[in-house]
Amino acid sequence: MKDVGSRVISRRSLLAGGACGTVALVVGFRLTEAGGTARRATTQASFQPHAFVRITTDGNVTAIIGPAEMGQGVFTALAMVLADELDANWKDVTAEASPADPAYGNPLFGGLQATNASTSIPVFYDSMRHAAAAAKAMLVSAAAARWGVAPSACRTSEGAVFSPDGSRLAYGELVPDASKLSPPPKEALRLKDPSEFRIIGRSMPRLEGRAKVTGRPIYGLDVDLPHMLTATVARKPVPGARVKSYRRETALRSPGVRAVVEIPSGIAVVADHFWAALQGRQKLSVEWDLSAAGELLSSEEVEQRYRALAQSPGAVAAHRGEPALELARAQNVFEREYVLPYIAHAPMEPLNCTVHETPDGCDVWLGTQYQSLDKKVAAKTLGVSPDRVRIHTQYLGGSFGRRGSPDADVVKETAEILAAVRALKAPIRNVWTREDDIRGGLYRPMALNRLRASVGTDGFPTAWAHTIVARSPCIDSEFAFLVADGVDATNVAGAKDLPYAVANLSVDVHQPSFGASVQWLRAVGNSSTCFAIESFIDELAHQGGHDPVEYRRQLLDGDSKNARLLQVLELAAQAANWGDALPTGRGRGVAVHDYWGTKAAQVAEVEVKGDQVRIDRVTCAIDCGLVVNPDGVKAQVEGAIIFALSAALYGEIALENGAAKQSNFDDYPLLRFDATPQIDVVLVPSKEPPSGIGEAAVPHAAPAVFNAIFAATGRRVRRLPLIRDGMKA
Amino acid sequence: MGSDKKLTINGREHVVPAPDGMPLLWVLRDLLKLRGTKFGCGKALCGACTVHLDGVAVRSCVLPVERAVGKSVRTIEGLGDERLHPLQDAWLDHQVSQCGYCQSGQLMAAASLLERNPNPTSAEIDAEMSGILCRCGTYPRIRAAILSVAEKMMRAAGADAS
Numbered sequence: 001m002k003d004v005g006s007r008v009i010s011r012r013s014l015l016a017g018g019a020c021g022t023v024a025l026v027v028g029f030r031l032t033e034a035g036g037t038a039r040r041a042t043t044q045a046s047f048q049p050h051a052f053v054r055i056t057t058d059g060n061v062t063a064i065i066g067p068a069e070m071g072q073g074v075f076t077a078l079a080m081v082l083a084d085e086l087d088a089n090w091k092d093v094t095a096e097a098s099p100a101d102p103a104y105g106n107p108l109f110g111g112l113q114a115t116n117a118s119t120s121i122p123v124f125y126d127s128m129r130h131a132a133a134a135a136k137a138m139l140v141s142a143a144a145a146r147w148g149v150a151p152s153a154c155r156t157s158e159g160a161v162f163s164p165d166g167s168r169l170a171y172g173e174l175v176p177d178a179s180k181l182s183p184p185p186k187e188a189l190r191l192k193d194p195s196e197f198r199i200i201g202r203s204m205p206r207l208e209g210r211a212k213v214t215g216r217p218i219y220g221l222d223v224d225l226p227h228m229l230t231a232t233v234a235r236k237p238v239p240g241a242r243v244k245s246y247r248r249e250t251a252l253r254s255p256g257v258r259a260v261v262e263i264p265s266g267i268a269v270v271a272d273h274f275w276a277a278l279q280g281r282q283k284l285s286v287e288w289d290l291s292a293a294g295e296l297l298s299s300e301e302v303e304q305r306y307r308a309l310a311q312s313p314g315a316v317a318a319h320r321g322e323p324a325l326e327l328a329r330a331q332n333v334f335e336r337e338y339v340l341p342y343i344a345h346a347p348m349e350p351l352n353c354t355v356h357e358t359p360d361g362c363d364v365w366l367g368t369q370y371q372s373l374d375k376k377v378a379a380k381t382l383g384v385s386p387d388r389v390r391i392h393t394q395y396l397g398g399s400f401g402r403r404g405s406p407d408a409d410v411v412k413e414t415a416e417i418l419a420a421v422r423a424l425k426a427p428i429r430n431v432w433t434r435e436d437d438i439r440g441g442l443y444r445p446m447a448l449n450r451l452r453a454s455v456g457t458d459g460f461p462t463a464w465a466h467t468i469v470a471r472s473p474c475i476d477s478e479f480a481f482l483v484a485d486g487v488d489a490t491n492v493a494g495a496k497d498l499p500y501a502v503a504n505l506s507v508d509v510h511q512p513s514f515g516a517s518v519q520w521l522r523a524v525g526n527s528s529t530c531f532a533i534e535s536f537i538d539e540l541a542h543q544g545g546h547d548p549v550e551y552r553r554q555l556l557d558g559d560s561k562n563a564r565l566l567q568v569l570e571l572a573a574q575a576a577n578w579g580d581a582l583p584t585g586r587g588r589g590v591a592v593h594d595y596w597g598t599k600a601a602q603v604a605e606v607e608v609k610g611d612q613v614r615i616d617r618v619t620c621a622i623d624c625g626l627v628v629n630p631d632g633v634k635a636q637v638e639g640a641i642i643f644a645l646s647a648a649l650y651g652e653i654a655l656e657n658g659a660a661k662q663s664n665f666d667d668y669p670l671l672r673f674d675a676t677p678q679i680d681v682v683l684v685p686s687k688e689p690p691s692g693i694g695e696a697a698v699p700h701a702a703p704a705v706f707n708a709i710f711a712a713t714g715r716r717v718r719r720l721p722l723i724r725d726g727m728k729a
Numbered sequence: 730m731g732s733d734k735k736l737t738i739n740g741r742e743h744v745v746p747a748p749d750g751m752p753l754l755w756v757l758r759d760l761l762k763l764r765g766t767k768f769g770c771g772k773a774l775c776g777a778c779t780v781h782l783d784g785v786a787v788r789s790c791v792l793p794v795e796r797a798v799g800k801s802v803r804t805i806e807g808l809g810d811e812r813l814h815p816l817q818d819a820w821l822d823h824q825v826s827q828c829g830y831c832q833s834g835q836l837m838a839a840a841s842l843l844e845r846n847p848n849p850t851s852a853e854i855d856a857e858m859s860g861i862l863c864r865c866g867t868y869p870r871i872r873a874a875i876l877s878v879a880e881k882m883m884r885a886a887g888a889d890a891s
Contacts, residue, residue, distance in 0.1 A: 221767075
C-alpha cells in the first residue's frame with residue numbers, strides 16, 4: 001500500500017503558471033493496489049470514495065483517468081461512463097489525469113499503468129461504473145438519513161437525490177455527510193440496465209475541446225517552471241556508438257548555454273531556452289566512433305536475412321490439420337511474400353520531458369502512455385524512492401505508441417541530464433527535434449510475411465501456411481508476458497486466429513533481434529498480418545475468378561464466430577456500392593479484419609491514371625460492441641484510416657549503415673489535406689461488451705487500397721509503401 | 730543576450746531581448762510564454778507553428794524574429810477575443826480536434842484563408858490547408874468546419890447586401 005495520493009497537483013495549477021500554483025489537497029486518501037475496490041476518502045470540501053471519482057461541495061464531479069488522453073477521446077468517454085452511472089449532470093463533469101499509482105493499473109497488463117492496445121474502454125468500462133455506483137449509493141444513503149427515509153425510496157437524477165415526496169438534495173450538499181460513510185461492497189451495487197443510459201450512447205463533445213482550439217498550454221512541451229532550463233541532446237547515431245571528439249568549449253561559449261554534459265545517450269546541451277540549446281548543440285561538431293556499434297545493417301540486408309529465415313518454420317503460433325502434407329501434394333499452390341518497412345510514429349508533438357528535484361522527491365511532467373515505468377525509471381536514475389516520484393501526465397500531442405517506449409527512454413535521458421547538472425539547481429526540460437524523433441529508433445517492426453496456400457478446383461484454399469518474420473517489441477520488456485513459447489502475441493495477432501475456413505493451417509513466427517530497435521505502433525502486428533492476409537486472399541479470389549467480397553463471404557460463412565465479421569463485410573460492401581460498374585481506371589478493393597475484438601471491413605475506391613493513384617473514397621463498417629460516444633468512435637475511424645494511408649502510400653524508414661536515412665517531413669511525408677479521400681463510417685449498433693476503437697480501423701486501409709489498385713489496373717503491389725513501387729499518390 | 734526587439738503581438742507591444750536569427754516561434758514560446766503556437770518540425774514542413782504576420786499566414790519556426798519587428802503578429806491566443814472566433818466555434822461544432830496539437834496552426838491557416846477569401850473553392854481550401862499536417866487525421870472535419878463558416882459569412886454578406 002502506498003500513500004501517494006495525498007497530494008495531487010491539478011492541471012489547473014499548471015495552467016496557472018507552474019507547479020507552485022494552487023494545490024488541491026485530498027487528505028487521508030490512500031490509493032491501493034486494488035483499483036476496483038471502493039475506498040473511503042474524505043475532506044470537508046471533497047469526497048473521493050474511489051480512485052476514479054472526486055466530488056466537491058460545489059457539485060463538481062471529476063473523473064480521474066489512468067489512461068493517457070492522446071486524442072483518442074478516452075477522458076471524455078470514461079467521464080461519460082462515470083457520469084451516466086452516477087446520474088451526474090454532464091455540465092458538472094470534468095476529467096483529469098491520474099497520478100502514477102497501482103490503483104490505475106491495467107489488469108490486462110499485469111497492473112502496469114500503460115495505455116496500450118485500445119484497452120482503456122474495455123478494461124475500465126466496468127470499473128468506472130462500479131466506482132460511480134458506489135459513490136451514488138453513498139450520496140443516496142446520506143440524503144436518506146437526512147430525510148429519515150429508506151435509501152431504496154430515493155431516486156437520483158441530474159446531480160441530485162430526490163426523496164419520495166419530491167425534496168431535492170444536490171450531490172455537492174451531500175458531500176460532507178457522504179464522505180463519513182463507508183462505500184458499499186461491490187456485490188451490493190446495482191448497475192444500470194443499458195435501457196436506463198442517458199449519456200452512454202449519445203455523442204458528447206470532447207471535454208478538453210475548448211482548450212484545444214484556444215491554444216491553452218496543455219501538452220508536455222508547454223510545461224514552464226520557474227528557473228527551468230532547456231536541454232537538447234546530440235544523440236548517438238546508432239546504439240553502441242561512442243563519442244570520439246566534440247567541441248565542448250565552443251558549445252559552452254554559445255549564447256545562453258549553461259552546461260554541456262555527456263550522458264549515456266549522447267551529449268546534452270543545457271541552456272536558457274530551446275533555441276539557445278539547439279544553437280549550442282550545432283556547435284558541438286561531434287565525431288562518433290562506431291567501432292563498437294556492432295553490425296550496421298541496411299534495410300535491404302535486414303530484409304534479405306528475413307527472407308532467408310522465412311524459408312524455414314519459426315515458433316508455432318497456430319497449427320491444425322496437415323498443412324505441410326497438403327501443400328506438398330496439392331496441384332495448385334500459390335506462394336506470395338508481403339513486406340512492410342520500418343515506420344516512425346512521428347507524433348506532431350516532438351518528444352519531451354521535464355524533471356524537477358525537490359527536497360521531498362521529484363516531479364516529472366510529460367505526455368506518456370506508460371506512467372508506471374516512468375516512475376520506476378525516474379526513481380532509479382535519480383536515486384530516490386519510487387513513492388517520492390510524482391508523474392504529472394499532460395495531454396499528449398499524438399503518440400501512437402511512441403510515448404510508451406519499453407525503457408521510458410525520454411524520462412531516463414531527462415533524469416540523466418538533471419543528475420549531471422544538479423549543481424545548476426534547475427528544473428530540466430528535455431526537447432527532441434523532429435530529426436531526433438524520426439532518426440531515434442523504436443520503429444514499427446519491419447515485417448516479412450511468406451504465405452502459401454493450396455487451392456482446390458473450386459478456387460478455395462485447402463491449406464494455408466503463414467510464416468512471419470518481425471522483431472518483437474515485447475521480448476526484454478515488462479511486456480514479455482505477451483511472449484509465450486517464443487511467440488509474441490502482438491506479432492501474430494490477426495494471423496494465428498485466421499477467420500477464414502481452411503482445414504489445414506500453420507502460422508509461425510521468427511523474431512530476430514538484429515536491425516533497428518522496435519516499438520509497437522498503432523494497431524501493432526495487425527497492420528502487417530492484415531495487409532498480408534487480405535492481399536493474399538484477394539489474389540486467391542481473383543485467381544479463381546471469384547468476386548472478392550463473395551469469396552470472403554463464403555470463407556467466413558458457416559462459422560457462428562464469424563457472424564459479426566460477416567455483418568460488417570455486408571454493410572461495408574453495401575454502403576460502398578460494391579458491384580456497381582466503374583469506368584476504366586477505377587477500382588474498388590475490400591479488406592475485413594478483427595482487431596482484438598473489434599470487427600471492421602473497409603472498401604476503398606481509387607482512380608489510377610498512369611502511375612498516379614488517387615484514393616477517392618474509403619467506406620468502413622465497424623462493430624466495437626456497445627458504443628459509448630458515437631461521434632468519438634467515428635472520429636477515431638476517420639483518423640485511423642488517414643493514419644494508415646500515410647503508411648500505405650509513403651511511410652518508410654530505410655536504414656543505411658544501421659541508421660535511418662529519413663529525418664523530417666520532407667523525406668518522411670504524411671498524408672496531406674488535399675490527398676484525403678471521402679470517408680464514410682457505418683457504426684453497427686450492438687449490446688456486446690465494448691471493445692477498443694483507437695486502432696481498430698488502421699489495419700484494413702492499406703490492403704483495401706492495394707486491392708483496389710489491382711482491380712483498377714491489374715497491378716499487384718505486395719510491399720508498402722506504394723511510392724516504393726514507382727507509383728505516385 | 731541579444732538586442733531588444735519591439736514586437737506587436739495580438740495588439741500588445743512587447744520588448745523582448747532576442748538575438749537576431751532566433752525564430753519567432755521560440756521568441757513566442759520560450760521568451761514571451763505564449764505557448765499556443767506549436768513546434769512540430771522546425772523547417773516549415775508541418776505548419777504547426779503558423780501565425781499571422783500583417784494578416785498573412787507564415788511559419789514562425791523559420792521566421793527570424795527581426796523580420797517581425799514593425800509588423801503585427803497574431804497568434805492563436807489572439808484569434809478570438811472575449812468570444813471565440815467563428816472558426817473556433819465551428820471547430821467545436823464539428824469536433825475537429827483529436828490530440829489537438831496541430832490545431833493552432835490549422836486554425837490560423839484557415840483564418841488567414843477566409844480573411845483573404847471568404848468564399849473559397851474546394852481547390853483553394855486544399856491549397857491553403859495542405860501545408861498543415863495532422864497526424865490524427867482530422868482533415869475531413871477541418872474541411873467541413875471551414876465550409877460551414879464560409880457559408881455563414883456568405884449568408885451574412887448576402888443579408889447585408891439586400
